Amino acid sequence: MIDFGYGLTPSATLRIENVQNPLFEELHRREPDVAKCIACGSCTASCSAGCFTEMSLRRVILSLQRGREKEILPMLQHCMLCGKCQLVCPRGINTRHLILSIGKVYGPADQKEEVRP
Amino acid sequence: MKERILAAYDPFVLPFVFGISFVIGYCLLALFKVLVQLSPADRRKFALSLITPSTILKNLRDLFCDCLLHVKLWKRNKVLGYMHSSIAFGWFMIIVIGHIETVLYIPERLHKLYYPIFFRFFMEEQKQTLQGSFFFFLMDFFLLIILSGITLAIIKRFRSRIVGMRRTTKLTLTDLIGLYSLWAIFPLRWIAEGFTAGVAGGSFMTIPINWILHSFMSKPENITVAWWAYSLALGTFMTVLPFTRYMHIPAEILLIPMRNAGLPVRHTRKGFTLAMLYSCPSCGVCIDACPMGVQKKNVQDATVYMVRNLKRRNQRRSLEIAEKCLMCGKCASLCQVQMDACGIRLAYRTAQEKKNNRLPADFSYLNAVTPQEVGEEKVLYYAGCMSSLTPVISRSVQRVLQAAGVPFELMDRDGAICCGRPLLLAGRRDEAQQLIEKNRQLIEKSGAQILLVSCAICYRIFKEQYDLIGVEVVHYTEYFNRLIAAGRLPLKNSHETLVYHDPCDLGRGCGIYDAPRQALSQVGQLVPALKEREESVCCGGSVGSLTLRYEDREPITRGSIENLTANNPEQIVTACPLCLKTFGRFAPVPVRDFAEMLALHLETNKNDTK
Ligand code: SF4
Ligand code: SF4
Numbered sequence: 001m002i003d004f005g006y007g008l009t010p011s012a013t014l015r016i017e018n019v020q021n022p023l024f025e026e027l028h029r030r031e032p033d034v035a036k037c038i039a040c041g042s043c044t045a046s047c048s049a050g051c052f053t054e055m056s057l058r059r060v061i062l063s064l065q066r067g068r069e070k071e072i073l074p075m076l077q078h079c080m081l082c083g084k085c086q087l088v089c090p091r092g093i094n095t096r097h098l099i100l101s102i103g104k105v106y107g108p109a110d111q112k113e114e115v116r117p
Numbered sequence: 118m119k120e121r122i123l124a125a126y127d128p129f130v131l132p133f134v135f136g137i138s139f140v141i142g143y144c145l146l147a148l149f150k151v152l153v154q155l156s157p158a159d160r161r162k163f164a165l166s167l168i169t170p171s172t173i174l175k176n177l178r179d180l181f182c183d184c185l186l187h188v189k190l191w192k193r194n195k196v197l198g199y200m201h202s203s204i205a206f207g208w209f210m211i212i213v214i215g216h217i218e219t220v221l222y223i224p225e226r227l228h229k230l231y232y233p234i235f236f237r238f239f240m241e242e243q244k245q246t247l248q249g250s251f252f253f254f255l256m257d258f259f260l261l262i263i264l265s266g267i268t269l270a271i272i273k274r275f276r277s278r279i280v281g282m283r284r285t286t287k288l289t290l291t292d293l294i295g296l297y298s299l300w301a302i303f304p305l306r307w308i309a310e311g312f313t314a315g316v317a318g319g320s321f322m323t324i325p326i327n328w329i330l331h332s333f334m335s336k337p338e339n340i341t342v343a344w345w346a347y348s349l350a351l352g353t354f355m356t357v358l359p360f361t362r363y364m365h366i367p368a369e370i371l372l373i374p375m376r377n378a379g380l381p382v383r384h385t386r387k388g389f390t391l392a393m394l395y396s397c398p399s400c401g402v403c404i405d406a407c408p409m410g411v412q413k414k415n416v417q418d419a420t421v422y423m424v425r426n427l428k429r430r431n432q433r434r435s436l437e438i439a440e441k442c443l444m445c446g447k448c449a450s451l452c453q454v455q456m457d458a459c460g461i462r463l464a465y466r467t468a469q470e471k472k473n474n475r476l477p478a479d480f481s482y483l484n485a486v487t488p489q490e491v492g493e494e495k496v497l498y499y500a501g502c503m504s505s506l507t508p509v510i511s512r513s514v515q516r517v518l519q520a521a522g523v524p525f526e527l528m529d530r531d532g533a534i535c536c537g538r539p540l541l542l543a544g545r546r547d548e549a550q551q552l553i554e555k556n557r558q559l560i561e562k563s564g565a566q567i568l569l570v571s572c573a574i575c576y577r578i579f580k581e582q583y584d585l586i587g588v589e590v591v592h593y594t595e596y597f598n599r600l601i602a603a604g605r606l607p608l609k610n611s612h613e614t615l616v617y618h619d620p621c622d623l624g625r626g627c628g629i630y631d632a633p634r635q636a637l638s639q640v641g642q643l644v645p646a647l648k649e650r651e652e653s654v655c656c657g658g659s660v661g662s663l664t665l666r667y668e669d670r671e672p673i674t675r676g677s678i679e680n681l682t683a684n685n686p687e688q689i690v691t692a693c694p695l696c697l698k699t700f701g702r703f704a705p706v707p708v709r710d711f712a713e714m715l716a717l718h719l720e721t722n723k724n725d726t727k
C-alpha cells in the first residue's frame with residue numbers, strides 16, 4: 001500500500017441493537033408489548049396529560065429504546081394513568097402496565113432493591 | 118332415663134376430647150391474633166359495635182341466616198343451599214338437643230365436654246316416656262337431614278354439574294382428609310347409635326338398624342368399636358379443621374360482627390382481611406362467576422385461588438392474581454361471605470406500588486387550571502376524559518339537556534383532569550388523592566349544585582371518595598330519568614328491541630339498575646340479557662386490570678356480548694364510555710350510549726345524529 005498520508009476512517013454509524021441497554025431489557029421482560037410500538041403517535045394525540053403538558057408516550061417509548069431515559073422521565077411523571085392511550089393504540093399495547101413498569105424499572109433511586117408486600 | 122355407665126367415662130371419648138380442645142385453643146389464639154392486628158381505631162370501632170343494640174340484633178340475625186341457614190346460597194342455588202344448611206343446621210340442632218337432654222336428665226354431667234355428644238352411650242332408657250321419644254325422634258330427624266345433605270355433598274364432589282356448577286375447586290390434601298372425615302362422622306354416628314338403640318332408645322332411624330343386626334349388635338365389645346369409630350372421625354375432623362377450608366366455620370362467626378361493625382380492608386392478610394380469608398369455604402361460586410374464566414388459563418386467577426395463595430403467602434402468584442383482575446366485583450356480589458375480592462386486591466396493589474414505584478407523579482401543572490364560574494342555577498357537566506374518545510356521548514348529553522331546557526356548563530371543555538379512579542385502581546392511592554383534591558376544588562368553587570356525570574367509572578369515585586360539600590353528584594341515567602318523570606323530555610318510542618348492559622361500576626359499584634331501564638323503556642322495548650343486574654358480565658375493557666393483554670380481553674368482550682345478545686336484541690345500550698368503546702369493536706349489532714339513545718328519540722328530533 002502506498003501511504004498517501006490519509007486513509008479511510010471506520011464507519012461512525014451507531015448500531016442501536018449492539019448497545020447494551022439492560023434497563024430496557026428488564027422493561028421488555030416485564031412488558032413485552034413495548035417492542036410492538038410503531039411510533040404512530042395515536043397515544044400522544046389522545047393523552048389527557050398531553051392537554052396540559054408535553055407528555056408524549058410515543059416519545060417516551062422511542063427515548064427508552066435509545067437508552068435516553070433521563071430526557072423523558074420527568075415527562076412521564078405527568079401521566080394520570082387514565083388509559084386513553086391504551087384504547088386508541090392500534091397495536092393493542094398495554095400502555096398502562098408499560099407506564100407502571102417503567103416506574104419500577106427506571107427512576108432516580110436505581111439502587112433500590114425490589115421488595116414485595 | 119338413667120346413667121348406664123356410672124364412671125361417666127370411656128376411653129373412646131379421648132379422640133373427640135383431644136380434637137375439640139385443639140380446635141378451641143387454636144381458634145382463641147387466632148382470635149387474639151386478628152384483634153391485635155387491627156388498628157387501634159378499628160379495634161375501638163369493633164368493640165363499640167359489639168355493645169350497640171342494633172348491631173347486636175343484626176349480628177344475631179346474620180349469624181343465624183348465614184352460618185346456619187345459608188340463605189344467600191339458597192337464593193342462588195337451591196340444591197347447594199339445601200346441602201349446606203342441612204349439614205350446618207342439622208349438626209347445630211343435634212348439639213343443642215344433646216345439651217338439652219343432658220340438662221334435663223343429668224345436669225351434673227354438663228361440665229364434661231363430651232357428655233352431650235355421646236349422650237346415648239352413657240345413658241339407658243328404663244321405661245318409654247313421651248318426652249324421651251320426642252327427643253329420640255328429633256335426634257333421628259336431624260340425623261336424617263344431615264345424612265341427606267352429606268349424600269348430596271358426595272354426589273357433588275364427583276358430579277358437580279348435577280348441582281348446577283360448571284367448575285368446582287381443586288382440594289388440597291388436608292382438605293380431603295377433612296372432607297372424608299366429615300362425610301364419615303354422621304354415618305358412623307348412625308351406626309353407633311344403632312348399636313345402643315336397644316338399651317338407650319332410639320327412633321325411626323336408629324331402631325331399624327338395631328333390629329336388622331340384632332345378634333351382632335348386642336355384643337358389648339362391638340358396641341365400643343362403633344363408638345370408637347365415631348369419636349375418631351370427630352377427632353380427626355376437628356384436629357385437621359384449622360388447616361382446611363372448614364376453618365370457615367369458626368372464622369365466619371368472627372367475620373360477621375366485624376363486617377357489621379363496618380371495618381374496611383386495610384391489609385393484604387392481616388386483621389379483618391385475615392378473618393375474611395379464613396371465612397372462605399372454597400365453595401367455588403366465584404370461579405364460574407368470573408368473566409375472565411372464558412379462557413381456561415384464567416381460572417387459576419379466580420378469587421378462591423387468590424384467597425388460597427394469600428393464606429399460603431405465595432407472593433408471586435398473589436401478585437399475578439391481584440394485578441390481573443378486572444375489578445368488576447361480580448365474584449364479590451355472589452360470594453356468600455361477601456369476600457371483598459376487589460378490596461383485598463387493591464390493598465395488594467397499593468402495598469406493591471408504595472414499595473416499588475420509583476417515579477412519583479408530578480401533577481404541579483394542574484395548578485394552572487382555575488375554577489369556572491357556573492352559578493347555582495346551572496348544572497355542571499363533567500364528561501370525563503374517556504368521553505373525549507366517544508364524543509357522541511357528550512354531544513348527546515348536551516342535546517338532551519337543551520331539549521329539556523336545563524341550563525348547563527361543561528366542566529372539561531379544555532380537556533378533562535382524570536377523576537383519579539384509574540390511578541386508584543393501579544394502587545397509586547396518594548397520587549389519585551392529588552387529582553381528587555384538585556377536581557374537588559374545581560367543582561366546589563364553581564358554585565354549581567348539581568354535578569352531572571356520564572361516565573360510570575367517574576361516578577363511582579365521585580360518590581365514594583370525593584366528599585363534595587353542597588354538591589349533588591348524579592349519573593346521567595338517574596338525571597334523565599328524573600327529567601322524563603317530570604315530563605320535561607318528550608320522547609317517542611320506536612319499539613326497537615334493546616338490551617341494556619349494566620356497567621360494573623354503575624350497577625354493582627353504585628347500585629343503579631332501575632333508572633336506566635325505566636328511561637330506556639320509553640324509547641324502545643327492553644329484552645333481558647342472559648345474566649344481568651348484579652350478575653352482569655364485565656365488558657372486558659376495564660381499567661381495573663393491569664396485566665390483561667389486548668388478546669386476552671377480546672374473548673371476555675365476546676363472552677359478554679354473547680350474554681347480552683342471547684335474546685337477539687336489535688341494539689345494545691350501555692351507560693359508560695369505556696363499555697361503549699369496548700363493545701363497539703366486536704358487537705354484531707349497533708352499540709349505543711344511553712344518552713345517544715334518548716337524543717335519537719327526542720320528539721323534536723329532525724335529523725338523527727350518528
Ligand atoms: S394513561 Fe397517561 S399517557 Fe396514556 S393517555 Fe392517559 S395520561 Fe396520557
Ligand atoms: S399508539 Fe401505540 S403504537 Fe402508536 S405510538 Fe402510541 S404506543 Fe406506539
Ligand code: SF4
Pocket residue numbers: 396397398399400401402403404420421424448451452453454455456
Ligand atoms: S371467595 Fe366467596 S365465592 Fe369464592 S370460594 Fe370463597 S366463599 Fe365461595
Ligand code: SF4
Pocket residue numbers: 406407408409418419420442443444445446447448449458459
Ligand atoms: S372482580 Fe371480576 S374479574 Fe376480578 S376475580 Fe372477581 S369476577 Fe373475576
Ligand code: SF4
Pocket residue numbers: 082083500501502503504533534535536537538539572573574575694
Ligand atoms: S373514570 Fe375513566 S373516563 Fe372517567 S374521567 Fe376517569 S379515566 Fe376518564
